[in-house]
Amino acid sequence: MNVHVAPLSSHNALNARGEGRWGEVVEVSRAADLVSSLGTVVQAPRNSEIFGEDEPAEYIYVVLSGVVRICKLLGDGRRQIEAFCLTGDAFGWERGATNRFSAEAVSECRLARVKRSILFARASDDAELSQALWALTFAELHRAQDHLLLLGRKTAQERVAAFLLDLARRSASGPEAATEVVLPMSRQDIADYLGLTIETVSRTLTSLEEAAIISLPSSRRVLLRDRHALRRLDS
Amino acid sequence: MNVHVAPLSSHNALNARGEGRWGEVVEVSRAADLVSSLGTVVQAPRNSEIFGEDEPAEYIYVVLSGVVRICKLLGDGRRQIEAFCLTGDAFGWERGATNRFSAEAVSECRLARVKRSILFARASDDAELSQALWALTFAELHRAQDHLLLLGRKTAQERVAAFLLDLARRSASGPEAATEVVLPMSRQDIADYLGLTIETVSRTLTSLEEAAIISLPSSRRVLLRDRHALRRLDS
DNA sequence: CGACAACTTGACCATTATCAAGCAAGGTGG
DNA sequence: CCACCTTGCTTGATAATGGTCAAGTTGTCG
Numbered sequence: 172m173n174v175h176v177a178p179l180s181s182h183n184a185l186n187a188r189g190e191g192r193w194g195e196v197v198e199v200s201r202a203a204d205l206v207s208s209l210g211t212v213v214q215a216p217r218n219s220e221i222f223g224e225d226e227p228a229e230y231i232y233v234v235l236s237g238v239v240r241i242c243k244l245l246g247d248g249r250r251q252i253e254a255f256c257l258t259g260d261a262f263g264w265e266r267g268a269t270n271r272f273s274a275e276a277v278s279e280c281r282l283a284r285v286k287r288s289i290l291f292a293r294a295s296d297d298a299e300l301s302q303a304l305w306a307l308t309f310a311e312l313h314r315a316q317d318h319l320l321l322l323g324r325k326t327a328q329e330r331v332a333a334f335l336l337d338l339a340r341r342s343a344s345g346p347e348a349a350t351e352v353v354l355p356m357s358r359q360d361i362a363d364y365l366g367l368t369i370e371t372v373s374r375t376l377t378s379l380e381e382a383a384i385i386s387l388p389s390s391r392r393v394l395l396r397d398r399h400a401l402r403r404l405d406s
Numbered sequence: 407m408n409v410h411v412a413p414l415s416s417h418n419a420l421n422a423r424g425e426g427r428w429g430e431v432v433e434v435s436r437a438a439d440l441v442s443s444l445g446t447v448v449q450a451p452r453n454s455e456i457f458g459e460d461e462p463a464e465y466i467y468v469v470l471s472g473v474v475r476i477c478k479l480l481g482d483g484r485r486q487i488e489a490f491c492l493t494g495d496a497f498g499w500e501r502g503a504t505n506r507f508s509a510e511a512v513s514e515c516r517l518a519r520v521k522r523s524i525l526f527a528r529a530s531d532d533a534e535l536s537q538a539l540w541a542l543t544f545a546e547l548h549r550a551q552d553h554l555l556l557l558g559r560k561t562a563q564e565r566v567a568a569f570l571l572d573l574a575r576r577s578a579s580g581p582e583a584a585t586e587v588v589l590p591m592s593r594q595d596i597a598d599y600l601g602l603t604i605e606t607v608s609r610t611l612t613s614l615e616e617a618a619i620i621s622l623p624s625s626r627r628v629l630l631r632d633r634h635a636l637r638r639l640d641s
Numbered sequence: 642c643g644a645c646a647a648c649t650t651g652a653c654c655a656t657t658a659t660c661a662a663g664c665a666a667g668g669t670g671g
Numbered sequence: 672c673c674a675c676c677t678t679g680c681t682t683g684a685t686a687a688t689g690g691t692c693a694a695g696t697t698g699t700c701g
Binding site for chain 1: 478480481482484485486488499500501506507526530533536540541543544546547548550551553554555557558559560598600601641
Protein backbone atom coordinates (compact mmCIF):
# COMPACT_ATOMS: atom_id res chain seq x y z
CA MET A 172 0.00 0.00 0.00
CA ASN A 173 1.23 3.36 -1.06
CA VAL A 174 1.03 5.18 2.28
CA HIS A 175 3.26 6.71 4.87
CA VAL A 176 2.89 5.46 8.44
CA ALA A 177 3.17 7.55 11.59
CA PRO A 178 2.21 7.06 15.22
CA LEU A 179 -1.24 8.44 16.08
CA SER A 180 -1.08 11.77 17.83
CA SER A 181 -3.57 12.13 20.62
CA HIS A 182 -4.85 15.36 19.08
CA ASN A 183 -6.20 14.30 15.74
CA ALA A 184 -8.53 15.88 13.23
CA LEU A 185 -11.56 14.24 14.81
CA ASN A 186 -11.25 16.21 18.01
CA ALA A 187 -12.27 19.35 16.22
CA ARG A 188 -15.28 17.61 14.78
CA GLY A 189 -16.18 16.02 18.08
CA GLU A 190 -16.85 19.34 19.79
CA GLY A 191 -20.36 19.93 18.57
CA ARG A 192 -22.67 16.93 18.85
CA TRP A 193 -26.27 16.53 17.77
CA GLY A 194 -28.55 13.50 17.75
CA GLU A 195 -27.39 10.37 15.91
CA VAL A 196 -24.33 12.08 14.55
CA VAL A 197 -22.91 12.31 18.01
CA GLU A 198 -22.82 8.65 18.51
CA VAL A 199 -21.26 7.77 15.20
CA SER A 200 -18.73 10.55 15.47
CA ARG A 201 -17.79 9.45 18.97
CA ALA A 202 -17.55 5.87 17.73
CA ALA A 203 -15.15 6.85 14.98
CA ASP A 204 -13.07 8.68 17.54
CA LEU A 205 -12.94 5.63 19.74
CA VAL A 206 -11.88 3.34 16.93
CA SER A 207 -9.27 5.71 15.56
CA SER A 208 -7.74 6.16 19.01
CA LEU A 209 -6.68 2.50 18.80
CA GLY A 210 -4.94 2.88 15.47
CA THR A 211 -1.92 4.35 13.81
CA VAL A 212 -2.05 7.22 11.36
CA VAL A 213 -1.25 6.54 7.74
CA GLN A 214 -1.03 9.02 4.90
CA ALA A 215 -2.46 8.25 1.46
CA PRO A 216 -1.56 10.50 -1.49
CA ARG A 217 -4.21 11.61 -3.96
CA ASN A 218 -5.41 8.73 -6.17
CA SER A 219 -3.38 6.12 -4.34
CA GLU A 220 -4.95 2.74 -3.66
CA ILE A 221 -5.45 2.14 0.05
CA PHE A 222 -6.43 -1.45 -0.48
CA GLY A 223 -7.47 -3.49 -3.50
CA GLU A 224 -10.38 -5.76 -4.28
CA ASP A 225 -9.64 -9.39 -3.37
CA GLU A 226 -6.69 -8.50 -1.21
CA PRO A 227 -6.69 -9.89 2.33
CA ALA A 228 -8.91 -7.74 4.54
CA GLU A 229 -6.95 -6.79 7.62
CA TYR A 230 -7.73 -3.27 8.66
CA ILE A 231 -10.52 -0.91 9.50
CA TYR A 232 -9.78 2.70 8.60
CA VAL A 233 -11.19 5.95 9.90
CA VAL A 234 -10.81 9.06 7.77
CA LEU A 235 -9.07 11.83 9.70
CA SER A 236 -8.91 14.19 6.73
CA GLY A 237 -9.50 13.91 3.01
CA VAL A 238 -11.98 11.83 1.04
CA VAL A 239 -11.89 8.15 0.10
CA ARG A 240 -13.89 6.30 -2.55
CA ILE A 241 -14.96 2.71 -2.08
CA CYS A 242 -15.26 0.96 -5.45
CA LYS A 243 -16.30 -2.24 -7.08
CA LEU A 244 -15.41 -3.12 -10.66
CA LEU A 245 -17.22 -5.25 -13.21
CA GLY A 246 -15.19 -7.43 -15.57
CA ASP A 247 -15.46 -5.00 -18.49
CA GLY A 248 -14.36 -1.97 -16.51
CA ARG A 249 -17.71 -0.56 -15.42
CA ARG A 250 -17.25 0.85 -11.95
CA GLN A 251 -19.64 1.45 -9.10
CA ILE A 252 -18.58 3.68 -6.26
CA GLU A 253 -20.39 2.38 -3.21
CA ALA A 254 -19.50 5.25 -0.94
CA PHE A 255 -17.46 8.37 -0.45
CA CYS A 256 -15.94 8.44 3.02
CA LEU A 257 -15.44 11.89 4.52
CA THR A 258 -13.75 12.89 7.76
CA GLY A 259 -15.07 10.75 10.58
CA ASP A 260 -16.31 7.92 8.35
CA ALA A 261 -14.98 4.41 8.78
CA PHE A 262 -14.39 1.90 6.01
CA GLY A 263 -13.00 -1.59 5.59
CA TRP A 264 -16.04 -3.39 7.01
CA GLU A 265 -15.52 -6.94 5.92
CA ARG A 266 -16.24 -10.20 7.58
CA GLY A 267 -14.62 -12.62 5.18
CA ALA A 268 -10.90 -12.91 4.64
CA THR A 269 -10.71 -10.69 1.57
CA ASN A 270 -11.85 -7.23 0.58
CA ARG A 271 -14.93 -7.03 -1.55
CA PHE A 272 -13.97 -3.50 -2.60
CA SER A 273 -11.04 -1.35 -3.36
CA ALA A 274 -10.49 1.90 -1.51
CA GLU A 275 -8.73 4.85 -3.11
CA ALA A 276 -7.84 8.31 -1.90
CA VAL A 277 -9.86 10.91 -3.79
CA SER A 278 -7.73 13.62 -2.23
CA GLU A 279 -4.65 13.45 -0.05
CA CYS A 280 -5.81 11.63 3.10
CA ARG A 281 -4.85 11.05 6.67
CA LEU A 282 -6.30 7.82 7.97
CA ALA A 283 -6.35 5.99 11.27
CA ARG A 284 -5.71 2.30 10.67
CA VAL A 285 -6.66 -0.44 13.12
CA LYS A 286 -6.32 -4.21 12.77
CA ARG A 287 -9.77 -5.67 12.48
CA SER A 288 -8.83 -8.66 14.60
CA ILE A 289 -7.60 -6.45 17.43
CA LEU A 290 -10.68 -4.27 17.24
CA PHE A 291 -13.17 -7.09 17.45
CA ALA A 292 -11.20 -8.99 20.04
CA ARG A 293 -11.11 -5.94 22.25
CA ALA A 294 -14.79 -5.27 21.69
CA SER A 295 -15.75 -8.52 23.39
CA ASP A 296 -14.83 -7.08 26.77
CA ASP A 297 -15.25 -3.38 26.09
CA ALA A 298 -18.93 -2.51 25.93
CA GLU A 299 -18.35 1.01 24.67
CA LEU A 300 -16.14 -0.17 21.83
CA SER A 301 -18.66 -2.85 20.97
CA GLN A 302 -21.38 -0.18 20.85
CA ALA A 303 -19.14 1.93 18.66
CA LEU A 304 -18.61 -0.89 16.18
CA TRP A 305 -22.35 -1.51 16.02
CA ALA A 306 -23.04 2.17 15.47
CA LEU A 307 -20.55 2.38 12.62
CA THR A 308 -21.68 -0.84 10.98
CA PHE A 309 -25.31 0.22 11.07
CA ALA A 310 -24.44 3.64 9.73
CA GLU A 311 -22.81 1.87 6.81
CA LEU A 312 -25.77 -0.45 6.29
CA HIS A 313 -28.27 2.41 6.35
CA ARG A 314 -26.21 4.41 3.93
CA ALA A 315 -26.03 1.48 1.54
CA GLN A 316 -29.79 1.00 1.78
CA ASP A 317 -30.53 4.62 0.95
CA HIS A 318 -28.13 4.43 -1.95
CA LEU A 319 -29.99 1.36 -3.16
CA LEU A 320 -33.25 3.29 -3.41
CA LEU A 321 -31.47 6.09 -5.24
CA LEU A 322 -29.93 3.77 -7.82
CA GLY A 323 -33.02 1.66 -8.28
CA ARG A 324 -35.72 4.26 -8.54
CA LYS A 325 -34.55 7.84 -8.86
CA THR A 326 -34.09 9.94 -11.99
CA ALA A 327 -30.83 11.63 -12.90
CA GLN A 328 -32.04 14.96 -11.48
CA GLU A 329 -33.15 13.35 -8.25
CA ARG A 330 -29.84 11.56 -7.92
CA VAL A 331 -27.79 14.68 -8.39
CA ALA A 332 -30.01 16.67 -6.03
CA ALA A 333 -29.74 13.98 -3.37
CA PHE A 334 -26.00 13.87 -3.83
CA LEU A 335 -25.55 17.60 -3.38
CA LEU A 336 -27.77 17.71 -0.31
CA ASP A 337 -26.00 14.76 1.23
CA LEU A 338 -22.59 16.26 0.61
CA ALA A 339 -23.72 19.63 1.99
CA ARG A 340 -24.98 17.98 5.15
CA ARG A 341 -21.99 15.76 5.67
CA SER A 342 -19.30 18.29 4.91
CA ALA A 343 -20.84 20.91 7.20
CA SER A 344 -18.92 21.56 10.38
CA GLY A 345 -22.00 22.52 12.43
CA PRO A 346 -25.63 21.42 12.60
CA GLU A 347 -26.48 23.60 9.60
CA ALA A 348 -25.78 22.08 6.22
CA ALA A 349 -23.31 24.12 4.21
CA THR A 350 -24.51 26.41 1.43
CA GLU A 351 -21.28 26.18 -0.49
CA VAL A 352 -20.25 22.65 -1.32
CA VAL A 353 -16.80 21.82 -2.54
CA LEU A 354 -16.71 18.70 -4.70
CA PRO A 355 -13.47 16.91 -3.90
CA MET A 356 -14.15 14.25 -6.54
CA SER A 357 -14.21 14.32 -10.34
CA ARG A 358 -17.34 14.16 -12.49
CA GLN A 359 -16.37 10.58 -13.30
CA ASP A 360 -16.39 9.70 -9.61
CA ILE A 361 -19.78 11.35 -9.15
CA ALA A 362 -21.13 9.53 -12.18
CA ASP A 363 -19.89 6.17 -10.92
CA TYR A 364 -21.41 6.88 -7.54
CA LEU A 365 -24.80 7.86 -8.95
CA GLY A 366 -24.98 5.17 -11.62
CA LEU A 367 -24.88 7.74 -14.44
CA THR A 368 -22.36 8.90 -17.06
CA ILE A 369 -20.12 11.86 -16.69
CA GLU A 370 -22.02 13.68 -19.45
CA THR A 371 -25.35 13.24 -17.70
CA VAL A 372 -23.91 14.53 -14.44
CA SER A 373 -22.51 17.56 -16.22
CA ARG A 374 -25.72 18.29 -18.08
CA THR A 375 -27.81 17.86 -14.95
CA LEU A 376 -25.65 20.29 -13.02
CA THR A 377 -25.92 22.78 -15.88
CA SER A 378 -29.69 22.44 -15.97
CA LEU A 379 -29.90 22.97 -12.20
CA GLU A 380 -27.86 26.08 -12.65
CA GLU A 381 -30.12 27.30 -15.47
CA ALA A 382 -33.08 26.74 -13.15
CA ALA A 383 -31.35 29.00 -10.59
CA ILE A 384 -31.30 26.18 -8.05
CA ILE A 385 -27.53 26.08 -7.79
CA SER A 386 -24.61 28.06 -9.13
CA LEU A 387 -21.29 26.75 -10.27
CA PRO A 388 -18.67 29.43 -9.67
CA SER A 389 -16.15 26.80 -10.70
CA SER A 390 -16.61 23.18 -11.69
CA ARG A 391 -15.64 21.97 -8.24
CA ARG A 392 -17.63 24.51 -6.22
CA VAL A 393 -21.41 24.47 -5.94
CA LEU A 394 -23.61 27.05 -4.26
CA LEU A 395 -26.97 25.75 -3.15
CA ARG A 396 -29.16 28.72 -4.00
CA ASP A 397 -32.56 27.09 -3.53
CA ARG A 398 -32.39 24.28 -1.06
CA HIS A 399 -36.16 23.77 -1.05
CA ALA A 400 -36.20 23.19 -4.77
CA LEU A 401 -33.37 20.71 -4.37
CA ARG A 402 -35.29 18.86 -1.67
CA ARG A 403 -38.34 18.74 -3.86
CA LEU A 404 -36.25 17.26 -6.68
CA ASP A 405 -34.83 14.66 -4.32
CA SER A 406 -38.50 13.53 -3.90
CA MET B 407 -49.63 -6.57 12.77
CA ASN B 408 -51.76 -9.10 11.04
CA VAL B 409 -50.19 -12.29 12.35
CA HIS B 410 -50.98 -15.24 14.52
CA VAL B 411 -48.68 -15.92 17.48
CA ALA B 412 -47.64 -19.33 18.80
CA PRO B 413 -44.89 -20.57 21.11
CA LEU B 414 -41.74 -21.66 19.27
CA SER B 415 -41.47 -25.41 18.95
CA SER B 416 -37.97 -26.73 19.44
CA HIS B 417 -38.22 -28.51 16.08
CA ASN B 418 -38.60 -25.74 13.59
CA ALA B 419 -38.12 -25.48 9.89
CA LEU B 420 -34.52 -24.44 10.28
CA ASN B 421 -33.44 -27.76 11.70
CA ALA B 422 -33.93 -29.42 8.36
CA ARG B 423 -31.84 -26.76 6.70
CA GLY B 424 -29.18 -26.90 9.37
CA GLU B 425 -28.25 -30.51 8.60
CA GLY B 426 -26.01 -29.89 5.64
CA ARG B 427 -23.48 -27.11 6.15
CA TRP B 428 -20.94 -25.69 3.75
CA GLY B 429 -18.54 -22.77 4.07
CA GLU B 430 -19.97 -19.33 4.92
CA VAL B 431 -23.51 -20.58 4.71
CA VAL B 432 -22.99 -22.70 7.76
CA GLU B 433 -22.24 -19.82 9.96
CA VAL B 434 -25.12 -17.64 8.87
CA SER B 435 -27.55 -20.52 8.94
CA ARG B 436 -26.40 -21.46 12.43
CA ALA B 437 -26.69 -17.84 13.46
CA ALA B 438 -30.28 -17.66 12.24
CA ASP B 439 -31.02 -20.82 14.17
CA LEU B 440 -29.57 -19.34 17.32
CA VAL B 441 -31.55 -16.13 17.01
CA SER B 442 -34.80 -17.85 16.19
CA SER B 443 -34.44 -20.18 19.16
CA LEU B 444 -34.89 -17.12 21.38
CA GLY B 445 -38.12 -16.03 19.72
CA THR B 446 -41.75 -16.91 19.35
CA VAL B 447 -43.29 -18.10 16.12
CA VAL B 448 -45.69 -15.84 14.30
CA GLN B 449 -47.67 -16.54 11.18
CA ALA B 450 -48.09 -13.96 8.43
CA PRO B 451 -50.66 -14.52 5.68
CA ARG B 452 -49.82 -13.82 2.06
CA ASN B 453 -49.49 -10.08 1.33
CA SER B 454 -49.91 -9.07 4.95
CA GLU B 455 -47.74 -6.31 6.33
CA ILE B 456 -45.34 -7.59 8.98
CA PHE B 457 -44.24 -4.11 9.91
CA GLY B 458 -44.58 -0.70 8.29
CA GLU B 459 -42.16 2.07 7.41
CA ASP B 460 -41.78 4.59 10.23
CA GLU B 461 -43.34 2.31 12.81
CA PRO B 462 -41.34 1.73 15.99
CA ALA B 463 -38.67 -0.90 15.35
CA GLU B 464 -38.92 -3.54 18.04
CA TYR B 465 -38.26 -6.95 16.62
CA ILE B 466 -35.81 -8.97 14.62
CA TYR B 467 -37.45 -11.70 12.54
CA VAL B 468 -36.06 -14.91 11.12
CA VAL B 469 -37.92 -16.56 8.25
CA LEU B 470 -38.83 -20.16 9.10
CA SER B 471 -40.82 -20.69 5.93
CA GLY B 472 -42.15 -18.51 3.14
CA VAL B 473 -40.72 -15.37 1.55
CA VAL B 474 -40.72 -11.77 2.78
CA ARG B 475 -40.09 -8.58 0.82
CA ILE B 476 -38.40 -5.58 2.42
CA CYS B 477 -39.58 -2.35 0.78
CA LYS B 478 -39.04 1.36 0.70
CA LEU B 479 -41.46 3.76 -0.94
CA LEU B 480 -40.88 7.12 -2.58
CA GLY B 481 -43.49 9.86 -2.15
CA ASP B 482 -45.09 9.29 -5.55
CA GLY B 483 -45.46 5.54 -5.11
CA ARG B 484 -42.28 4.31 -6.72
CA ARG B 485 -41.13 1.30 -4.76
CA GLN B 486 -37.76 -0.29 -4.25
CA ILE B 487 -37.57 -3.79 -2.83
CA GLU B 488 -34.29 -3.93 -0.95
CA ALA B 489 -34.35 -7.65 -0.34
CA PHE B 490 -36.29 -10.86 -0.53
CA CYS B 491 -35.85 -12.88 2.65
CA LEU B 492 -36.03 -16.64 2.24
CA THR B 493 -35.98 -19.38 4.85
CA GLY B 494 -33.13 -18.78 7.26
CA ASP B 495 -32.77 -15.07 6.47
CA ALA B 496 -33.17 -12.48 9.19
CA PHE B 497 -34.69 -9.04 8.80
CA GLY B 498 -35.58 -6.06 10.95
CA TRP B 499 -32.00 -4.79 11.31
CA GLU B 500 -32.47 -1.28 12.59
CA ARG B 501 -30.53 0.75 15.02
CA GLY B 502 -32.74 3.78 15.39
CA ALA B 503 -36.15 3.74 17.02
CA THR B 504 -38.19 3.38 13.83
CA ASN B 505 -38.23 1.10 10.83
CA ARG B 506 -36.71 2.46 7.68
CA PHE B 507 -38.59 -0.16 5.65
CA SER B 508 -41.77 -2.05 5.53
CA ALA B 509 -41.81 -5.84 5.48
CA GLU B 510 -44.54 -7.83 3.76
CA ALA B 511 -45.21 -11.51 3.34
CA VAL B 512 -44.81 -12.48 -0.32
CA SER B 513 -46.26 -15.89 0.49
CA GLU B 514 -47.75 -17.30 3.67
CA CYS B 515 -44.91 -17.15 6.21
CA ARG B 516 -43.85 -18.61 9.50
CA LEU B 517 -41.48 -16.28 11.30
CA ALA B 518 -39.50 -16.37 14.51
CA ARG B 519 -39.80 -13.02 16.25
CA VAL B 520 -37.35 -11.77 18.88
CA LYS B 521 -37.26 -8.42 20.67
CA ARG B 522 -34.24 -6.51 19.46
CA SER B 523 -33.54 -5.18 22.95
CA ILE B 524 -33.48 -8.66 24.43
CA LEU B 525 -31.28 -9.97 21.66
CA PHE B 526 -28.63 -7.30 21.95
CA ALA B 527 -28.73 -7.27 25.74
CA ARG B 528 -28.13 -10.99 25.80
CA ALA B 529 -25.38 -10.74 23.20
CA SER B 530 -23.24 -8.68 25.56
CA ASP B 531 -22.52 -11.73 27.68
CA ASP B 532 -23.05 -14.49 25.13
CA ALA B 533 -20.14 -14.59 22.72
CA GLU B 534 -21.79 -17.05 20.37
CA LEU B 535 -24.92 -14.95 20.07
CA SER B 536 -22.82 -11.86 19.54
CA GLN B 537 -20.97 -13.66 16.76
CA ALA B 538 -24.28 -14.69 15.29
CA LEU B 539 -25.56 -11.12 15.21
CA TRP B 540 -22.38 -9.96 13.54
CA ALA B 541 -22.61 -12.71 10.96
CA LEU B 542 -26.19 -11.85 10.11
CA THR B 543 -25.58 -8.11 9.99
CA PHE B 544 -22.60 -8.51 7.71
CA ALA B 545 -24.53 -10.88 5.49
CA GLU B 546 -27.12 -8.15 5.14
CA LEU B 547 -24.52 -5.49 4.45
CA HIS B 548 -22.78 -7.56 1.80
CA ARG B 549 -26.05 -8.37 0.13
CA ALA B 550 -26.97 -4.70 0.01
CA GLN B 551 -23.58 -3.85 -1.48
CA ASP B 552 -23.88 -6.42 -4.24
CA HIS B 553 -27.37 -5.17 -4.97
CA LEU B 554 -25.95 -1.65 -5.25
CA LEU B 555 -23.59 -2.70 -8.03
CA LEU B 556 -26.43 -4.43 -9.82
CA LEU B 557 -28.70 -1.38 -9.69
CA GLY B 558 -25.99 1.11 -10.53
CA ARG B 559 -24.20 -0.59 -13.37
CA LYS B 560 -25.89 -3.66 -14.80
CA THR B 561 -28.16 -3.94 -17.81
CA ALA B 562 -31.65 -5.42 -17.66
CA GLN B 563 -30.40 -8.78 -18.94
CA GLU B 564 -27.60 -8.86 -16.42
CA ARG B 565 -29.99 -8.00 -13.61
CA VAL B 566 -32.43 -10.74 -14.48
CA ALA B 567 -29.65 -13.28 -14.93
CA ALA B 568 -28.14 -12.37 -11.57
CA PHE B 569 -31.54 -12.58 -9.96
CA LEU B 570 -32.25 -16.05 -11.29
CA LEU B 571 -28.82 -17.37 -10.30
CA ASP B 572 -29.13 -15.88 -6.84
CA LEU B 573 -32.56 -17.36 -6.30
CA ALA B 574 -31.40 -20.75 -7.60
CA ARG B 575 -28.51 -20.75 -5.18
CA ARG B 576 -30.45 -19.57 -2.19
CA SER B 577 -33.49 -21.74 -2.64
CA ALA B 578 -31.43 -24.90 -3.12
CA SER B 579 -31.56 -27.37 -0.26
CA GLY B 580 -28.05 -28.75 -0.83
CA PRO B 581 -24.71 -27.33 -1.98
CA GLU B 582 -25.79 -27.56 -5.61
CA ALA B 583 -27.89 -24.67 -6.88
CA ALA B 584 -31.30 -25.78 -8.09
CA THR B 585 -32.03 -26.15 -11.80
CA GLU B 586 -35.71 -25.48 -11.40
CA VAL B 587 -36.48 -22.20 -9.69
CA VAL B 588 -39.92 -21.37 -8.41
CA LEU B 589 -40.60 -17.66 -8.32
CA PRO B 590 -42.69 -16.99 -5.23
CA MET B 591 -43.04 -13.31 -6.10
CA SER B 592 -44.92 -11.47 -8.84
CA ARG B 593 -43.32 -9.78 -11.85
CA GLN B 594 -44.01 -6.45 -10.15
CA ASP B 595 -42.01 -7.56 -7.11
CA ILE B 596 -39.13 -8.70 -9.31
CA ALA B 597 -39.23 -5.41 -11.22
CA ASP B 598 -39.16 -3.36 -8.03
CA TYR B 599 -36.27 -5.44 -6.78
CA LEU B 600 -34.25 -5.07 -9.96
CA GLY B 601 -35.03 -1.41 -10.58
CA LEU B 602 -36.91 -2.19 -13.80
CA THR B 603 -40.52 -2.22 -14.97
CA ILE B 604 -42.72 -5.28 -15.06
CA GLU B 605 -42.75 -5.16 -18.87
CA THR B 606 -38.96 -5.16 -19.09
CA VAL B 607 -38.74 -8.11 -16.73
CA SER B 608 -41.27 -10.01 -18.78
CA ARG B 609 -39.57 -9.22 -22.08
CA THR B 610 -36.16 -10.13 -20.71
CA LEU B 611 -37.39 -13.50 -19.48
CA THR B 612 -38.98 -14.13 -22.88
CA SER B 613 -35.76 -13.25 -24.67
CA LEU B 614 -33.76 -15.56 -22.39
CA GLU B 615 -36.20 -18.31 -23.25
CA GLU B 616 -35.86 -17.59 -26.98
CA ALA B 617 -32.10 -17.84 -26.55
CA ALA B 618 -32.62 -21.30 -25.00
CA ILE B 619 -30.97 -20.19 -21.78
CA ILE B 620 -34.03 -20.80 -19.64
CA SER B 621 -37.49 -22.24 -20.11
CA LEU B 622 -40.71 -21.03 -18.58
CA PRO B 623 -43.05 -24.01 -18.19
CA SER B 624 -45.32 -21.60 -16.33
CA SER B 625 -44.87 -17.96 -15.43
CA ARG B 626 -43.78 -18.82 -11.91
CA ARG B 627 -41.46 -21.70 -12.77
CA VAL B 628 -38.08 -21.25 -14.46
CA LEU B 629 -35.75 -23.97 -15.67
CA LEU B 630 -32.12 -22.93 -15.92
CA ARG B 631 -31.11 -24.70 -19.11
CA ASP B 632 -27.76 -23.04 -19.68
CA ARG B 633 -26.24 -21.90 -16.43
CA HIS B 634 -22.94 -20.91 -18.07
CA ALA B 635 -24.69 -18.55 -20.42
CA LEU B 636 -26.53 -17.05 -17.46
CA ARG B 637 -23.26 -16.56 -15.61
CA ARG B 638 -21.75 -14.89 -18.62
CA LEU B 639 -24.72 -12.53 -18.83
CA ASP B 640 -24.36 -11.71 -15.14
CA SER B 641 -20.85 -10.44 -16.12
C1' DC C 642 3.18 29.48 -22.81
C1' DG C 643 2.08 24.86 -24.00
C1' DA C 644 0.28 20.40 -22.94
C1' DC C 645 -2.80 17.64 -20.71
C1' DA C 646 -6.63 16.52 -18.03
C1' DA C 647 -11.14 17.64 -16.69
C1' DC C 648 -15.31 19.41 -17.95
C1' DT C 649 -19.08 20.97 -21.09
C1' DT C 650 -21.90 20.87 -25.04
C1' DG C 651 -24.02 19.02 -29.19
C1' DA C 652 -25.96 15.54 -32.26
C1' DC C 653 -27.53 11.21 -32.48
C1' DC C 654 -28.79 6.63 -30.71
C1' DA C 655 -30.24 2.70 -27.62
C1' DT C 656 -32.17 0.89 -23.79
C1' DT C 657 -35.74 0.94 -21.06
C1' DA C 658 -40.23 3.19 -19.81
C1' DT C 659 -44.91 4.16 -20.96
C1' DC C 660 -49.29 3.31 -22.80
C1' DA C 661 -52.43 0.11 -24.56
C1' DA C 662 -54.31 -4.18 -25.94
C1' DG C 663 -54.68 -9.03 -25.64
C1' DC C 664 -54.04 -13.54 -23.35
C1' DA C 665 -54.06 -17.13 -19.73
C1' DA C 666 -55.07 -19.04 -15.34
C1' DG C 667 -57.84 -19.29 -11.37
C1' DG C 668 -61.86 -18.41 -8.73
C1' DT C 669 -66.93 -17.49 -8.32
C1' DG C 670 -71.65 -17.66 -9.10
C1' DG C 671 -75.35 -19.09 -11.96
C1' DC D 672 -70.02 -27.54 -15.40
C1' DC D 673 -69.47 -23.54 -17.74
C1' DA D 674 -69.58 -18.41 -18.50
C1' DC D 675 -67.73 -14.55 -16.50
C1' DC D 676 -64.68 -11.77 -14.03
C1' DT D 677 -60.41 -10.73 -12.00
C1' DT D 678 -55.64 -10.68 -11.71
C1' DG D 679 -51.26 -11.32 -13.41
C1' DC D 680 -48.51 -11.80 -17.42
C1' DT D 681 -47.10 -10.98 -22.23
C1' DT D 682 -46.66 -8.42 -26.38
C1' DG D 683 -46.70 -4.40 -29.42
C1' DA D 684 -46.12 0.47 -30.68
C1' DT D 685 -44.22 4.60 -29.37
C1' DA D 686 -41.72 7.85 -26.38
C1' DA D 687 -38.25 9.52 -23.32
C1' DT D 688 -34.43 9.30 -20.43
C1' DG D 689 -30.01 8.74 -20.34
C1' DG D 690 -25.94 6.82 -23.08
C1' DT D 691 -22.51 7.23 -26.83
C1' DC D 692 -19.49 9.53 -29.78
C1' DA D 693 -17.28 13.61 -30.97
C1' DA D 694 -15.80 18.27 -30.76
C1' DG D 695 -14.69 22.19 -28.25
C1' DT D 696 -13.65 24.78 -23.89
C1' DT D 697 -11.64 25.62 -19.47
C1' DG D 698 -8.42 25.07 -16.08
C1' DT D 699 -4.13 23.39 -14.11
C1' DC D 700 0.58 22.39 -13.85
C1' DG D 701 4.95 22.07 -15.63
